[in-house]
Amino acid sequence: MKKFYSFLLALALLTLSFANAAEWHVTTLEELNNAWTNYVSGDTIFIAAGTYETIGNLSVTKSVTLMAESDALSMPVLTGVQFIYGQPCSFEFNGLEVYCDAVGAETTTGKYFLQAVDANLLNGTIPQIIIKNANIHGFGRGLLRADNSTNMATITQLQIENCLIWDMGRNSVGYSTLGVKTAKISNAVIINSTFYNSPNGTWNSEDTTTPINFLMENCCIIKTTSSSSKLIITNKTKAGSTYTVKNSIISHSYDDTSDKMQLKFADTADEPNVVCNLENSILGINFKDPKIIGTLANNTEVTVSSLAYDYDNMTITTDPNTVKNIGDPRWKVNEESTGLTKNSFENIYAYFDGNNLRVKNLPLNSTVDVFDVAGKKLFSLSKINAEINIPVKANILIIKVFSNEGSRIIKVLK
Numbered sequence: 001m002k003k004f005y006s007f008l009l010a011l012a013l014l015t016l017s018f019a020n021a022a023e024w025h026v027t028t029l030e031e032l033n034n035a036w037t038n039y040v041s042g043d044t045i046f047i048a049a050g051t052y053e054t055i056g057n058l059s060v061t062k063s064v065t066l067m068a069e070s071d072a073l074s075m076p077v078l079t080g081v082q083f084i085y086g087q088p089c090s091f092e093f094n095g096l097e098v099y100c101d102a103v104g105a106e107t108t109t110g111k112y113f114l115q116a117v118d119a120n121l122l123n124g125t126i127p128q129i130i131i132k133n134a135n136i137h138g139f140g141r142g143l144l145r146a147d148n149s150t151n152m153a154t155i156t157q158l159q160i161e162n163c164l165i166w167d168m169g170r171n172s173v174g175y176s177t178l179g180v181k182t183a184k185i186s187n188a189v190i191i192n193s194t195f196y197n198s199p200n201g202t203w204n205s206e207d208t209t210t211p212i213n214f215l216m217e218n219c220c221i222i223k224t225t226s227s228s229s230k231l232i233i234t235n236k237t238k239a240g241s242t243y244t245v246k247n248s249i250i251s252h253s254y255d256d257t258s259d260k261m262q263l264k265f266a267d268t269a270d271e272p273n274v275v276c277n278l279e280n281s282i283l284g285i286n287f288k289d290p291k292i293i294g295t296l297a298n299n300t301e302v303t304v305s306s307l308a309y310d311y312d313n314m315t316i317t318t319d320p321n322t323v324k325n326i327g328d329p330r331w332k333v334n335e336e337s338t339g340l341t342k343n344s345f346e347n348i349y350a351y352f353d354g355n356n357l358r359v360k361n362l363p364l365n366s367t368v369d370v371f372d373v374a375g376k377k378l379f380s381l382s383k384i385n386a387e388i389n390i391p392v393k394a395n396i397l398i399i400k401v402f403s404n405e406g407s408r409i410i411k412v413l414k
Helices: 002-019 029-038 119-123
Strands: 023-026 043-047 056-060 063-066 075-078 082-084 089-095 097-099 113-117 127-132 135-139 142-145 156-160 164-166 185-190 192-198 203-205 213-217 220-224 233-235 240-246 249-250 275-279 296-300 304-311 315-320 349-354 356-372 377-391 395-404 404-413
Touching: 023 029, 113 404, 135 315, 156 349, 349 404
Parallel strands: 023 043, 043 063, 056 082, 063 089, 075 097, 082 113, 089 127, 097 135, 113 142, 127 156, 135 164, 156 185, 164 192, 185 213, 192 220, 203 233, 213 240, 220 249, 240 275, 275 296
Antiparallel strands: 304 315, 349 356, 356 377, 356 395, 395 404
């Protein structure tokens, strides 16, 4: 009975926290710093379009969401910032661009986007780290650090969705972009994202104590890893783990060498009680033989004899040129996009049909956030294709659509 009352108390505190959650709307660096200093757990900080320069280190000690303002017609940009966990809590970063080193910088700094190595993390669990609809680049070591040998973070859910991540690891190529070496991660989901032009490895996990469900789907990893880096993907194993790479394209190392171009799903080829899957994916140029370490339960590799890419125009061509509908939907593969074209994205429209809100011509895997005229979020829908049709009570709505092709603001009046 004591445990039951403890559970009810915890539930009540959690409910109270969300009930008291506030929204901060910032337009200047001063307002952003004030919001960060004073927010309470569960708050959302909305950031207006613009550039917020040389922010510095921000300590994450309470659950928080940082998100582009609903009417931001361009992606807000944060520079010189590094988020550092001080306490176990959730962190969401949505619709923003962030960098430490400017594009083309000759001198790089040994920074991460997010660090999770504080001793306090030993005493709790990070429920969620969610990074979506973001452009992240110019961090000299990586995007995420959870590699301390004594302060091992426990993370229930790590989610990276609809992100462009490039120019990572040039300061220290021995660190992977996702350097989660000692983290105890239960679920890792990386979808609709591109990792590009980085001399370090992409994923490094060496924990053997926690079963993990790892999914990489609809991703492109292009021109990454080098002779001094970790492998593209490194996993050690715990019985009960599942690793899946699906509908993805991995090709070209940073320096045209092949010794680190491998996917290590398991410690050995015969690791028991670990399921490894490669489904409808291209393992292209510069790969080392064997391409995969670990026995595959499913292997439907799409074999190509050549692969060329143009990052600026987001195009990939292969031989044979019959390969279609694979990789991050931003890319056009053999002249065919896996999502809708940018022209069709401009044609999204919304209207009221009686008491129902209808939004049409949505690109593949859209996220639709709906706000009332005061800026209060009414609801959010993810992984939407083509259209939504849902009842709402408000007469004036502001709709923000995130997709692999960008973001769009629509105002609708009944």
